[in-house]
Amino acid sequence: MSEAGLSAGSERRRRGLVxxxxxxxxxxxxxxxxxxxxxxxxxxxxxxxxSRVLVRMWEWVSxxxxxxxxxxxxxxxxxxxxxxxxxxxxxxxILARIxxxxxxxxxxxxxxxxxxxxxxxxxxxxxxxxxxxxxxAFGVTIVFFIVFYxxxxxxxxxxxxxxxxxxxxxxxxxxxxxxxLIPSALSWIFSSLHTSIGMAIVGAVVGEYLGAARGMGYxxxxxxGVFDTTGMFxxxxxxxxxxxxxxxxxxxxxxxxxxxxxxxxxxxxxDAS
Amino acid sequence: xxxxxxxxxxxxxxxxxxLRGATRTFAAASGSRYTAVQDVTxxxxxxxxxxxxxxxxxxxxxxxxxxxxxxxxxxGTVEIYGERLQGINPRAGYIFQQDALLPWKTxxxxxxxxxxxxxxxxxxxxxxxxxWLERVGLAPFADRFPYQLSGGMRKRVTIAQHWVxxxxxxxMDEPFSALxxxxxxxxxxxxxxxxxxxxxxxxFVTHDLEEAIALADEVVVMSAGPASRVVGRYTVDLPRPRxxxxxxxxxxxxxLYGEIWSRLREEVLKSHERSRxxxxx
Numbered sequence: 308m309s310e311a312g313l314s315a316g317s318e319r320r321r322r323g324l325v326x327x328x329x330x331x332x333x334x335x336x337x338x339x340x341x342x343x344x345x346x347x348x349x350x351x352x353x354x355x356x357x358s359r360v361l362v363r364m365w366e367w368v369s370x371x372x373x374x375x376x377x378x379x380x381x382x383x384x385x386x387x388x389x390x391x392x393x394x395x396x397x398x399x400x401i402l403a404r405i406x407x408x409x410x411x412x413x414x415x416x417x418x419x420x421x422x423x424x425x426x427x428x429x430x431x432x433x434x435x436x437x438x439x440x441x442x443x444a445f446g447v448t449i450v451f452f453i454v455f456y457x458x459x460x461x462x463x464x465x466x467x468x469x470x471x472x473x474x475x476x477x478x479x480x481x482x483x484x485x486x487x488l489i490p491s492a493l494s495w496i497f498s499s500l501h502t503s504i505g506m507a508i509v510g511a512v513v514g515e516y517l518g519a520a521r522g523m524g525y526x527x528x529x530x531x532g533v534f535d536t537t538g539m540f541x542x543x544x545x546x547x548x549x550x551x552x553x554x555x556x557x558x559x560x561x562x563x564x565x566x567x568x569x570x571x572x573x574x575x576x577x578d579a580s
Numbered sequence: 581x582x583x584x585x586x587x588x589x590x591x592x593x594x595x596x597x598x599l600r601g602a603t604r605t606f607a608a609a610s611g612s613r614y615t616a617v618q619d620v621t622x623x624x625x626x627x628x629x630x631x632x633x634x635x636x637x638x639x640x641x642x643x644x645x646x647x648x649x650x651x652x653x654x655x656g657t658v659e660i661y662g663e664r665l666q667g668i669n670p671r672a673g674y675i676f677q678q679d680a681l682l683p684w685k686t687x688x689x690x691x692x693x694x695x696x697x698x699x700x701x702x703x704x705x706x707x708x709x710x711x712w713l714e715r716v717g718l719a720p721f722a723d724r725f726p727y728q729l730s731g732g733m734r735k736r737v738t739i740a741q742h743w744v745x746x747x748x749x750x751x752m753d754e755p756f757s758a759l760x761x762x763x764x765x766x767x768x769x770x771x772x773x774x775x776x777x778x779x780x781x782x783x784f785v786t787h788d789l790e791e792a793i794a795l796a797d798e799v800v801v802m803s804a805g806p807a808s809r810v811v812g813r814y815t816v817d818l819p820r821p822r823x824x825x826x827x828x829x830x831x832x833x834x835x836l837y838g839e840i841w842s843r844l845r846e847e848v849l850k851s852h853e854r855s856r857x858x859x860x861x
Contacts, residue, residue: 471650472680472738474668476694476745486693490684567684567725 355536363541380523383511387446392454399458428517446510453503461495594662595623596781601656616642618807629782631792634802635851640785672749673742681726688722694745712740732763752784804851812843
């Protein structure tokens with residue numbers, strides 16, 4: 308404790324330096340981009356300009372044009388995440404508890420997981436149409452495997468001593484599941500949450516890009532179709548901002564649910580206090 | 581369902597724990613078989629504090645695991661109050677050598693767990709749990725998580741966690757071996773204070789002969805593994821209550837120590853030779 312107290316000042320200085328540098332990099336990058344396109348060393352037709360991108364984003368936001376596209380994408384991502392995570396958790400638990408089943412199914416899971424997701428796009432569009440369903444299906448195929456492997460690992464690697472301790476305290480098999488196996492697996496599932504939510508969004512955008520009537524991926528594809536680089540960049544930045552917000556929310560949730568875990572050192576946890 | 585008073589038979593002199601010819605064999609990775617303990621026959625009467633000592637790797641933990649019901653003997657039997665043990669021993673608490681608290685539960689939730697599992701209402705379980713935390717001096721830490729406590733504090737929580745369910749038998753597997761010397765002595769004294777007058781049967785595994793004599797009514801010496809068995813039983817007739825701070829200086833303590841050590845020493849040397857021989861292979 309006293310150690311933390313002593314280093315609090317230098318820690319604050321370090322954080323300050325990091326923030327300054329981070330902002331500095333962004334400013335430098337945007338200035339270079341703006342400058343190079345303004346003087347004509349880079350063709351604004353292909354590279355657009357930060358000022359134009361900013362104006363476009365403002366147009367989208369102020370007219371409300373962006374919201375229905377963003378909402379659709381996030382909705383698809385959310386559905387894909389929930390469905391994929393649910394299936395992954397259930398499968399993970401079943402296969403981790405029933406070894407023989409895991410041995411039988413393993414090669415098939417490996418096989419399915421090794422399929423490049425992009426080539427599933429056309430078949431999903433064919434099966435599920437151009438609407439939300441095909442994007443959700445697309446996202447599920449990504450999220451499922453991430454959550455499945457984490458859960459499987461989490462249940463298999465539950466601490467044997469903790470498990471035996473609960474047994475000695477009188478836990479039945481069902482009580483073991485509730486008090487030991489699920490909490491243990493939860494920490495693994497949460498450690499994959501960032502990745503899987505990010506992947507759900509990627510799945511939605513890529514799915515829309517391949518064929519849709521609305522959504523951020525559709526927006527970017529439309530802009531590309533008319534050589535509107537400003538629109539493409541604006542779409543990308545909007546998407547990145549949305550992901551940042553989602554990621555922040557996930558981190559808050561994680562901090563609440565995993566507060567029994569000692570904070571691992573590193574920049575990600577440093578802003579906890 | 582589990583917290584019953586000892587049956588009539590128990591009071592008439594049936595031992596709390598009885599091992600009869602208990603042998604445990606493990607399949608080794610190479611396909612060969614490894615016998616940890618062989619033909620262990622041992623009676624432990626109700627209310628006794630029995631320490632089991634032996635060189636490291638002599639299968640002391642295997643015996644505890646068999647009495648706990650976490651492991652079945654390959655041959656032979658384990659009887660608890662005259663009844664053959666099958667599955668988990670519902671009358672035993674087990675203090676493991678390693679950290680065994682549920683890391684995702686707070687201190688008080690950990691202590692309440694055994695009661696909750698038995699269907700005790702939360703409010704009552706909490707009250708009983710708090711009373712035990714009070715006894716082990718950790719009430720102010722009730723809402724902390726295990727990772728926020730020191731090793732000694734975690735051990736105290738584990739003791740409260742099992743003691744709150746009022747088991748007839750307490751199994752302890754080198755519970756204090758990971759603690760520093762001073763903390764260890766404090767914990768030993770606390771353990772004796774809690775145990776005295778409780779009439780609980782304690783089976784305490786340790787590799788530390790001093791600790792064994794200081795705490796126990798009886799010291800059981802195991803032979804060097806593999807296939808270790810009981811090679812000596814010594815009654816510790818030091819009066820109680822014992823002052824653990826000074827007991828190691830008492831002449832009778834040293835006498836007992838010398839007597840038991842002369843037997844244990846042989847086994848320790850044998851164990852040492854065997855592990856060196858293995859190392860040369």
